[in-house]
Every structure is written in C-alpha cells, then in structure tokens.
Amino acid sequence: MDEKFDCIIVGAGIAGLAAAMTLARNNMKFLLIEKGEFAGSKNVSGGVLWGSDLAKLVPEYWKEEDGGWERFINHRRLTFMDDQSTFSIDFKSSHFNETPYSGVVVLRSKFDRWLAGKVQDAIDESDYAMESFIATNIKVDEILMEDDKAVGIRTGEEEFHADSVIISEGVNNLLTRQVGLQDDYVPADHMLTGIKEVIRYDQKVLEDRFQLNGLSGMSNEFVGFATDGVEGGGFLYTNRDTISLGLVAGIKDMREKEKSPHDLLNTFKAHPVIQDTIQGGEVVEYSAHVVSSGDKRAMPKEVYKDGVLLCGESANLLMNAGKAIQGMDYAMRSGILGAETIIKAKERDDFTSNTLSEYKQALEDSYVMKDINSFQDAVHMLHNPTMYQDVPNLICDFGRKFFTIDSKPTKKSREMMKESIKEHSSYWDLMKIGFKGAKSL
Amino acid sequence: MIKAFTKMKSLDLTERLGLVSYRNQAKSDIKPHIEVDTDICNSTCPHKCTTYVCPANCYTMDEDGQVHFQVEDCIECGTCMYACDQGAVDWNYPDPEIGRGVTWNFG
Numbered sequence: 001m002d003e004k005f006d007c008i009i010v011g012a013g014i015a016g017l018a019a020a021m022t023l024a025r026n027n028m029k030f031l032l033i034e035k036g037e038f039a040g041s042k043n044v045s046g047g048v049l050w051g052s053d054l055a056k057l058v059p060e061y062w063k064e065e066d067g068g069w070e071r072f073i074n075h076r077r078l079t080f081m082d083d084q085s086t087f088s089i090d091f092k093s094s095h096f097n098e099t100p101y102s103g104v105v106v107l108r109s110k111f112d113r114w115l116a117g118k119v120q121d122a123i124d125e126s127d128y129a130m131e132s133f134i135a136t137n138i139k140v141d142e143i144l145m146e147d148d149k150a151v152g153i154r155t156g157e158e159e160f161h162a163d164s165v166i167i168s169e170g171v172n173n174l175l176t177r178q179v180g181l182q183d184d185y186v187p188a189d190h191m192l193t194g195i196k197e198v199i200r201y202d203q204k205v206l207e208d209r210f211q212l213n214g215l216s217g218m219s220n221e222f223v224g225f226a227t228d229g230v231e232g233g234g235f236l237y238t239n240r241d242t243i244s245l246g247l248v249a250g251i252k253d254m255r256e257k258e259k260s261p262h263d264l265l266n267t268f269k270a271h272p273v274i275q276d277t278i279q280g281g282e283v284v285e286y287s288a289h290v291v292s293s294g295d296k297r298a299m300p301k302e303v304y305k306d307g308v309l310l311c312g313e314s315a316n317l318l319m320n321a322g323k324a325i326q327g328m329d330y331a332m333r334s335g336i337l338g339a340e341t342i343i344k345a346k347e348r349d350d351f352t353s354n355t356l357s358e359y360k361q362a363l364e365d366s367y368v369m370k371d372i373n374s375f376q377d378a379v380h381m382l383h384n385p386t387m388y389q390d391v392p393n394l395i396c397d398f399g400r401k402f403f404t405i406d407s408k409p410t411k412k413s414r415e416m417m418k419e420s421i422k423e424h425s426s427y428w429d430l431m432k433i434g435f436k437g438a439k440s441l
Numbered sequence: 442m443i444k445a446f447t448k449m450k451s452l453d454l455t456e457r458l459g460l461v462s463y464r465n466q467a468k469s470d471i472k473p474h475i476e477v478d479t480d481i482c483n484s485t486c487p488h489k490c491t492t493y494v495c496p497a498n499c500y501t502m503d504e505d506g507q508v509h510f511q512v513e514d515c516i517e518c519g520t521c522m523y524a525c526d527q528g529a530v531d532w533n534y535p536d537p538e539i540g541r542g543v544t545w546n547f548g
Contacts, residue, residue, distance in 0.1 A: 035534055036542075040545070041544045042542070042544070044518075044548050045548070107547045107548055108545065109547055110547070112548075137537040137538070138537065139537055172517075172522065172534075174533065174534075185528070191523045195496050242547070251520060251523050255488060255494060260496075261494065261496045266451040269449065269451055270451060275449065279448060279449050281449060283452055286457035287516065287548065289519065290518055290522075290523065
C-alpha cells in the first residue's frame with residue numbers, strides 16, 4: 001500500500017480505540033493496528049472503567065441490550081484485612097443508578113471487541129470508509145523514523161507510512177522505548193503484576209449474593225493480608241455472571257520477599273472471609289498482566305516527539321490513590337486528546353513537536369494529569385508498608401476488640417484503639433502517615 | 442444437620458494455565474518470543490527471581506539450582522521484563538502467525 005495515512009495507531013486497546021473513534025468522526029484517514037486476533041484478545045484489566053467518557057464515544061451505550069460492558073457500579077467497598085478478619089467501608093447509593101454511569105465493570109476481550117465494532121461503524125460513516133482500516137493479527141516491529149521524526153511503521157518486510165503515529169501499545173511499551181521516549185530498561189520499582197481469576201456462578205446466585213439489581217454491580221478493593229506483606233492490594237468486581245477476583249503486587253517487592261503471584265492469589269482466596277464470599281464458583285480463566293503504579297518517576301520522559309504521541313498506559317497513565325484504580329478512563333481520555341491534536345496538526349499541516357506538544361498541554365489541563373499530579377503523595381503513601389500492613393492489622397484488631405461481647409467489663413473504645421495501635425504500629429508511624437494522609441487526600 | 446458451605450478449592454498453576462487459550466497451540470515448532478540468556482541467570486544473578494515471580498512458571502529451577510526457560514505457557518504479561526535487573530531477558534511479543542501467544546476469552 002503506497003498511500004499515506006494521516007495517522008497510524010499502534011494498539012487497539014482503549015486508548016487506541018478512543019483515538020480511532022475520534023479520528024473517524026473527524027473524517028481522518030487512519031490505520032489502527034492490533035497484534036491480537038481481534039481487539040481485546042490480548043488485553044487484561046481488573047477492571048472498572050471509571051468516569052463518563054464512554055458516553056462521549058458511544059452515546060447512550062446503556063440502552064443497548066447486550067453492550068460490551070458487564071455491570072454499572074453503584075456499590076463501593078474498601079476492605080482492610082488481617083489474617084482472620086475484614087473491616088470495610090461500604091457505600092451504596094441509588095445516586096449511582098443515574099446515567100451516564102460513573103463506572104462500569106468490563107472484561108476486555110469482550111469490551112474492546114465491542115468498542116472496535118463501534119469504531120468500524122464510525123469508519124463506515126466517514127469520508128474514508130474504504131481507506132481507513134482496523135487491521136488485526138499484525139505486530140508492529142518498528143516505528144520508522146526519518147531525521148528523528150516518525151513517518152510510519154514496519155511489520156516484517158512491510159512498511160506503512162503516515163504523517164503521524166499514535167503509540168497506544170500498553171504498559172509493556174517496546175515501541176515507546178524504540179523511539180527514545182522511555183529508557184530501554186524500566187526497573188521494577190514502580191511496576192506491579194496484576195493477577196486475576198474470572199469465577200463463574202449461576203447468575204441468580206451471583207445477584208443474590210452481592211445484592212445486585214438488574215445490571216447494578218459492586219466494586220471491592222482490599223488492603224492488608226490480601227497481598228501477604230507485599231505492596232499492593234486486592235480487588236473483586238461483579239460481572240454479569242462472573243466475578244473478577246485478583247491482586248496487584250509490586251514486582252520489586254515480590255523479588256525481594258521471594259513471593260510468587262499465583263501463591264499470593266491462593267493465600268488471598270483461602271482467607272476465611274473471601275472463602276465465604278466466593279464459594280460455589282467455577283474458575284473459568286486465569287490471567288495476569290503488568291500494571292504501572294501511577295508513580296510519576298516511572299513515566300516516559302515525554303509524551304510526544306516529532307510525528308509521535310503516546311496514549312494510555314504506554315505513557316504509564318494509571319493511578320491508584322486509594323479511592324479507585326484508574327487507568328482505562330485515563331487511556332480513553334488521552335486517546336481522545338491525542339486524536340484531537342492530530343486533527344489540529346492535519347489542519348495546520350504541521351506534525352512536528354510544535355503542534356504535537358499541544359497534546360501534552362491538553363493532558364496537563366485535563367483531569368488525568370491534574371489528578372496524577374495532585375495525588376502523588378497518596379500514591380507514595382499507599383506503597384508504604386505502614387499503610388499496606390500495619391494499618392489494616394490495627395484496624396482489624398480494633399474491630400475484633402470493639403465487636404467482642406464476652407460477658408466481661410467492656411473497655412472504652414479509646415482504650416481499645418490505644419492497645420491496637422501499640423500492638424501493630426506506633427503513634428509516631430501513624431502520625432507520620434496521618435500527616436501525609438491529610439495532606440495527600 | 443447444619444452443613445457448612447464447601448470451600449472453593451484452590452487451583453494449582455497447571456490447572457490455571459489449562460484454562461488459558463493459546464494461538465498456534467498445536468504447532469510444535471513455535472519461535473520463542475522471549476530470549477533468555479540463562480548463562481547470566483546461572484552465573485552472576487543473585488536472586489534468580491524469574492523462577493518465582495513469573496505468573497505462568499515459564500522459568501524453572503532444576504535440582505542443581507540451574508534456571509531454565511520454556512516459552513510455551515507464556516501469557517505475555519511482562520513481569521519478567523521488569524523483574525530481571527540482570528539484563529538476561531530480551532522481551533518481545535510473539536509473531537501473530539508463527540509464535541505462540543495468548544488469546545483471552547474474558548481478559
């Protein structure tokens with residue numbers, strides 16, 4: 001194919017699909033390349049797609065009988081764990097039943113494929129219905145560079161040319177490294193392994209157990225014993241007739257503490273409270289994928305250079321600041337912003353950094369970088385052992401004391417709290433964390 | 442008699458990987474997409490961490506403490522690329538046509 005595209009997008013995950021949708025709607029000629037058999041076939045997430053951007057890409061997606069998403073979240077739970085107990089903050093509200101939903105649970109193999117279908121519809125309606133493509137089963141080996149400007153891609157012996165390239169290849173960002181935006185070796189310090197099982201139930205059983213109504217769903221995050229002393233946490237999300245149960249665990253910490261992710265997952269599943277929660281299900285898939293922590297120190301040096309933009313997790317746009325694990329929504333927004341920048345570049349016929357740097361500015365002005373910037377302290381705090389070990393232990397210890405009624409004189413709660421703190425941490429450590437916490441949240 | 446719920450059985454890794462769909466599963470002559478210089482693992486590496494951090498157990502240690510790599514069960518997660526700080530892992534994605542790679546049913 002000799003013809004030049006306005007843009008080649010590498011990777012049909014959420015960032016790439018959001019970019020493609022935006023380009024198609026603006027009558028741009030593009031090629032979206034995916035290495036898997038179909039969009040989503042190689043993608044794994046926890047996962048909840050937070051925020052409301054999906055409604056921008058697929059208006060009134062909730063009206064579709066069998067859309068690509070699983071359930072909308074109206075029930076949130078944050079659980080602290082020790083080896084015996086769980087102590088949860090639980091919030092459920094009909095407020096979250098309103099559309100557009102503020103979070104939907106997804107399974108990527110289904111969701112991305114569905115979204116790719118919507119992108120194809122948008123291509124079909126665009127001026128380039130016959131000249132823009134979603135191409136699967138193609139692995140991009142190299143971004144072609146001329147005078148340090150991206151001019152296309154190479155796959156095997158074949159080359160495709162374009163005025164611009166959007167790299168949305170995900171966290172294992174080999175092409176980002178090839179164009180020099182990220183070091184060749186990225187250390188394990190701010191990287192985690194996500195590991196998960198999809199567990200199936202009779203749909204009625206699932207709905208009864210988790211008090212689901214129609215397509216409502218629950219998200220539950222866990223800190224403490226869930227990761228058995230390794231930095232990270234656990235999650236449980238309800239799908240249509242399955243749950244996604246898993247962990248994220250720091251790679252450097254596993255290396256140093258000699259822990260295996262699959263053993264950690266078994267330990268988590270064997271916790272008495274988790275056992276009661278998941279019993280009776282059948283595991284239908286086991287999966288794993290690296291995920292970044294949201295620590296800015298792990299991010300690429302820059303998100304653009306001449307002819308290239310980085311979108312989604314290839315730019316490590318992800319964050320867990322304690323409230324939710326956000327990544328797919330950042331991918332979606334960055335894909336949209338990236339494509340909008342490419343559209344401007346086409347109008348000006350300038351695909352150099354002069355125009356493409358506006359993507360960085362748009363990202364900085366959006367909630368994505370605003371949140372990543374303002375919650376860095378929270379990210380650091382969550383990766384502090386006091387936070388993922390001592391605090392859950394002392395909260396559960398306090399819970400056990402507080403809820404124990406054993407026909408003996410009862411101590412005041414303040415006394416109980418004092419004892420729990422003494423046993424599991426120190427006032428000094430808590431003060432440090434409390435001070436940081438007050439500042440960071 | 443009141444009967445407690447039966448506990449859900451934990452799966453071992455072989456059972457877990459048995460649930461994964463791979464491409465070119467029937468092909469015997471697949472080209473490994475990850476190249477591991479096990480000479481580094483077996484000479485200077487102080488931790489041999491890939492033998493326990495890999496979620497698919499592609500890195501194994503034999504009785505003599507030697508590290509071996511088999512690509513067949515790889516689920517392309519990327520963990521080893523970050524975990525190995527010794528420069529032994531040359532990580533890539535499988536070729537869609539001739540490599541073995543994962544196709545998730547749920548993801």
